[in-house]
Amino acid sequence: MTQFPFGNSVMAQAIRDFDWSQTNLGSPNHWPESLRTLVGLLVESEFPKALMWGADLITFHNDAFLKILGEKPGALGRPFSEVWSEAWDSIGPIAVRAFEGEATYIEDFPLQINRSGVPEEAYFTFCYSPVRDYSGAVVGIMDTVVETTRTVLAKKNDAVLKRELAHRVKNIIAVTSAVVNSTLRTSLSLEDARSSVSRRIEALGRAQGLMEGGLNGITVTGVIRDTLTPIAEDWSRISLTGPDLVLAPQQNMALSLALYELGTNALKYGALSSEKGTVGLSWSASQNGGFSFEWVERGGPEVSPPKRLGFGSRLTGRIVPAYFNGEGKVDYQASGVRFSLNGRCM
Template identity: 50%
Template sequence: MAAAIAAHDWTTTLGPPENWPAALRVAVGMMVNSHFPKCIVWGPDLITIYNDAFRPILGDKPPALGKPFSEVWAEVWPQIGPLVEKAYAGEATFIEDFPLVIDRYGHPERVWFTFCYSPIRDENGAVVGMIDTVVETTAKMQSERNSRLLNAELAHRMKNVLAMIGAVANQTFRSASSLDEAQVTFGERVAALGEAHTILTQSSWSGAPIRAVIEGALAPHRIAAGRVLLSGPALELGAKQSLTLALAINELATNAIKYGALSGEGGQVAISWRIGSPESEELFAFGWSESGGPPVNTPARKGFGSRLLERVVALDFQGRVSLDYRQEGLRYALETTMSAIANAEPVHAN
């Protein structure tokens, strides 16, 4: 900028630099040698001169050197104009994290600045300009805002998690035949929720890949390799649906280990899903199919697991479910539309 200032045609504004007042020459010399963003506003026409550190603040604005400060920042002049007037009246202004909506990249942009407008006086003490010493604090303010939002979201999710655990505990202990059975079952269900939470935390609760949700829910059961086969395209589920699916997989796996295809040697479970276009009315279908196990009998009573699989999953996925106790193996199916999937974004593997 020192070279740009020297090469600029000042004929119609400030005149040749060699004829500039001593106060302006000294101020410009100090400014261009500073690594802190600074801008000089000079004379009644508010002519703009700035250093290299100030250039990023201007973004893609038209060349500002030698232009009136009021023209350079026309979009925020109603906010900063009175502060410039105060500086020209001899009063400095220091403001931290001042919010503005500026246009430096062809669109309105919310930004924050910490700055000081200080008067520049000549050798007689008269105010002849001002210097703007400024730093952009947009990143800091956005970070603080995001932190507040994150804390609020965390509090909301904690309440939801506690409510979910409370409901699981209530239903588990109500429907179990013994306290020992209830404790084991409750532990398995909480473990499934814990695995799902770990996966969601890794993506800041924005969602989770469906395969990761399924594998996480199966992990605590330590099922031998090759007994469960997964097939389906990559898909991102929302947080609530990820938790619900994790609980559903846990219930299906527990039942298969106790009574179904995973209770003996040779049985298998096939888990598959297919998807359509995101946010469309095309079909999302999920299936659990058991084979090679003992003959299946319809349970005499329905507990929490059955209610979860039939009611809660259908509600959270806004779809239809079927639980078919076939002799050759249990079949569980969920069908809904892609528009009902919370995130519904395919995930492209590297």
């Protein structure tokens, strides 16, 4: 008898080699002509397809369906409900409807599956179609399917990025407005205002640049070095002590603004304005999400509290701490400025 099914595909050969006597189908020589026809069409198709035959939903599939199965044990000749047991609560009712004569088409259907030893959520667009014999009775189900996991996740990530972008733009506008308004109110002259606004907006630009690498933020050390590099000529006078901690992007921006304000003041009036002055930065995080940060200046000119509080004071005392749901405080000790921030990591 001519070999069945025709073709040199992996699954055509697997069907020929399979011991069908262990199933209720028996030898392929005695299969119904409708089953033989469907199997022949199945293995010739380049589109992922699976056939569930009979009340036991015995599985046939083509080469393209192998990618859907992943590392699952061989599905050929096994009940489809057994092959996809972990997802049967979701797809079983759809199969029942198909066996009752009702076709179903679903796009981007989420399923919790296990095809590599690890549970995963995957998405599929598929159609379960009733298969009828020559008398019109439903004898099986044809599953035509394509996996859409990458597309769905890409759309979700795109939506997250759009929301994040909108949020960032709002933050930038709000902070820029605060910088300009506060600086104008506290500046002594138009030239002083122009210079201060320019410097602070440049600082905002650098802070925003810290977030271009992704939504997961960068380490505190990275924020410090990127922000203070334009200010600090001698890093031997600046000590950093703290864990390799990653903050949320919005907190990176807030911390960077505070660092720039503290750093420029230290360079003009504080520890970095003298040859022997030093700045110590330290931070820590607790297991429950707490975050602490300190900036301590030593060895600079004697410090006294400012006669009036400007934007810098509001930035370190109110704006930045708000991003950490915490409190910020600047102490103008005679030995040097000390800034402390206590809050929470996002």
